[in-house]
Amino acid sequence: MLTILFDGIAYGMLLFVLASGLAVTLGLMNFVNLAHGAFAMAGGYITVILVNRLGLPFFASLPIAFLASALIGFVFERTLYVHVYRKSHLDQVLFTIGLVFMSVATVDYFLGSSQVFVQVPDTLQGQFSVSGVGIGRYRLLIIIVCGLLTIALQFVFANTRFGSRLRAAVDDSRVARGLGINVNRIFAVTFAFGSGLAGLGGALGAEILGLDPTFPLKFMIYFLIVVTVGGTSSITGPFFASLLLGISDVAGKYYVPTLGAFVIYTIMIIILIWRPQGLFSRASSR
Amino acid sequence: MTTPARLTIVAATEWLSERARWHPLEFLFWIAAFAAIYLMPSRHLILTEIAWLGLFALSLDLILGYAGIISLGHAAFFGLGAYTAALLAKHEIINEPAAALLIAGVAAMALGFLTSFLVLRGSDLTRLMVTLGVALVLRELANRNGWLTGGADGLQGVTIKPLLGTFRFDMFGHTGYIYCLTVLFILFLLARRMVNSPFGLSLLSVKDNPLRASAIGISVDARLVAVYTVAAGYAGIAGALLAQTTAFASLEVFSFDRSADLLLVLIIGGAGYLYGGLIGAIVFKIMQDYLSALTPQYWPFWIGLVLVVIVLVGRDRITSWTAPIRLFAERLNWRALKRRPAASITEEHLS
């Protein structure tokens, strides 16, 4: 039973790393980036190529996946996304879905439609027992990495100047601009960082979630759920939302397999009816 | 002679009627659509799809374009309508497709009414997710209850009896197209009537600024519930059309892809003027069909590219390219010549 809890936490934290970038960009610029999953997919495939084809060690390729996705995010943001900020939400939806289609087809063309696997080092395979509870090694790695990332993110968010500028800009960008905060630059940096995180999440998640060209479409719903339930004005919101979703999904499938996916959606609807702004956000000025 | 109050009423009525006038291009559109029955018999299959997709997009336009409710789960009503019609036909409860269509619409309206309270509060994002959640829950329900719905394999063994007792649904799609187009036209007329009525105008004010609207006494919640219910009914009928013309219903009718594609269709055509959904359906379906025949494997790339280009180029620029045609059509609008007297009454009253 504790194994299920452990699995749920791992799954939840993975979702968090994947979705955190989306939460911040949505809260910050009110920009609906449905192509977020494409950056995750990029990170995953880059890791696959590095580890499987070029023989790099797994741990070394994780940071590279992060940097590469961040770079791709930065480039896309400066060249394509800037033109779309002023447009309506609907146009943003159209634009980002178009990007998703293009990325899916591109990956399909170059790397095939089948699922790909990362050759994970043997030290991460299998599980070991701690007082009767089976701990999967790979999932333990996920929890450790994601836990460290969360702590780092929360630190940056709450305790640094950049973080406070970011929070100010999320709260009310007009006033923030009025105070002299360069919101556009903050956004460019945050977007790149968020894409990098997505890429890292994709690299880590390839083992657990399965990586194929339709990845962005399959998992977009989960990211959106995390962001909506968690609210977009903090890091802790999406964090707890991801944990909640991860645990309830895994536990639901174990204890009541006949209900399966029901559980997440129903929980989400209930939470959103009860608190439409998300579980952890203050009612913002928007 | 005429009191100031009476003048206002006259002017207002004139203005409303003016707004609801049929533009020459509208005539052209519908004439072409009906002419396609005779002129393009080999394309009836895809035209049938365009017809019910257009109706589906029209239903989304009612809530998105006129009430500002953004929904990623409109497929919930579509799917419910589809399964209702398919089940009625399969178990031979109702043998007349047109009657089954109405019942499917009513079922979808009921669901729309029940779930309408979910979209009353919350931001755009909340509504997106809640509506999506409803659609996915329905999908799961359909999946779980395979004894009723056929589960992941779809509902098998559905036979649709001839329409009105005489018109068999043939392989070529002739009956299908005429049926779908007629239903679309009737429902379109109703929708047009609705949005050009005072009710429709109040919806626009709610969309613009709910707080202000409620301040002048417009009941926001009641209106949202009403339009959401009607839109759900329209979506249900579109779903029933799908089920009846293909004699099949599967879990795909509830999928996220369907709702997302629908949103794309409507955004391509433009929300808020009723024709957006129809035009979007035509453009999207034809483009998709053409591209997937051209490159069966990589067509999503080209569609994605078209979407990106549309947004980057911008609607305003696209609209300006079509200005000459619009101006030409205006010239045909002879009624505009008669409009002058009404304008002068309003001006007199204001001064």
Next chain:
Amino acid sequence: MLSRYTIGAIVTLAIGAVAVGGASAQDTMKVGLIVSMTGQQASTGKQIKAAVDLYMKEHGDTVAGKKVQVILRDSASVPDNTKRLAQELIVNDKVSVIAGFEITPAALVVAPLATEAKVVELVMAAGTSIITEKSPYIVRTSFTVPQSCVIIADWASKNNIKKVVSIVSDYAPGFDAEKSFGERFKAAGGEVAEAIRVPLANPDFAPFLQRAADAKPDAIFIFVPSGQGGTFMKQFTERGLDKAGIKLIGPGDVTDDDLLPGMGDAAIGTVTAHFYSADHNSPMNKAYVAAFQKANNFRPAFMSVGGYDGMHLIYEALKKTGGKTDGDSLIAAMKGMKWESPRGPISIDPETRDIVQNIYIRKVDKKDGQLYNVEFATFEAVKDPVKEASKK
């Protein structure tokens, strides 16, 4: 926002500009191939297309005086798409055969169409038993899931496996697998401790595997659609179930050649029963695998032979009818045909129009540095057991 009426005008003109398809020549026989080239089942579609292309490259495109033309359409795994595409192919392009069908609902939804239009429906991928019963014009060159499941059940009961937990995906082939394996295994004295069903889309096997492991079986019987085998295998080893002494058995979908190379050494030792392995030791198969890998960058998998043999069936039937392409003649010619395929000897059962083939028991092993399903036992001329049982 686009101005309402202007776009109306443009589009009306566009409607008028949509061209009608060209007329077909008398000497061409058209085959409509509707498979999933995008979406979840895209890898299956790719395999089938590659095999069809290979066959036509090897054998040319002229048979019995007719030129064979394959028209490819993407169904995106949506059954109503398949139906509309099939209708258009029949009505506009006048095809004589509709082939493909990677998922069961696609094959079922086209069945009434095949009957009405008297067009051969050639199932190259789907594996549910009842498909061929839905229309007298349906013929299958792929497989039926129960064929492999009963064989593995026999093998398991003879090899010290007494208690099994069965895990299948929640759709028709999955139910077929669960039922055919369960009945055969129980009839031989085995025990099916639990029968778990996993959602078809986006499965996370972890909770289900945990449940299965808690029941402490000798083996887990697994059936998932081709494409999910890899994820399953990963999570199986991640939970350490292989180390816990639980064997993995099932039909060969879980060790699909398409994904096997990437599964890692943890898959070694898995025993499955199936009709095709890329490692099959026959000269014809060796040539097939070599040519296939040369033309594409991936190995042929069991889905591909359905396409390869399907084309062969069409060609041979056309030769037999002397060029007649109407549905009745083709079906009559197809019934009872026997030939050597890369998978081994196969034939089309004249009574059921379903495929009769050898089923092999194989074990995953490493050969030349790559993982293969190595065959070590053969069961000859296996007919679909579900239809066989219903005859008695």
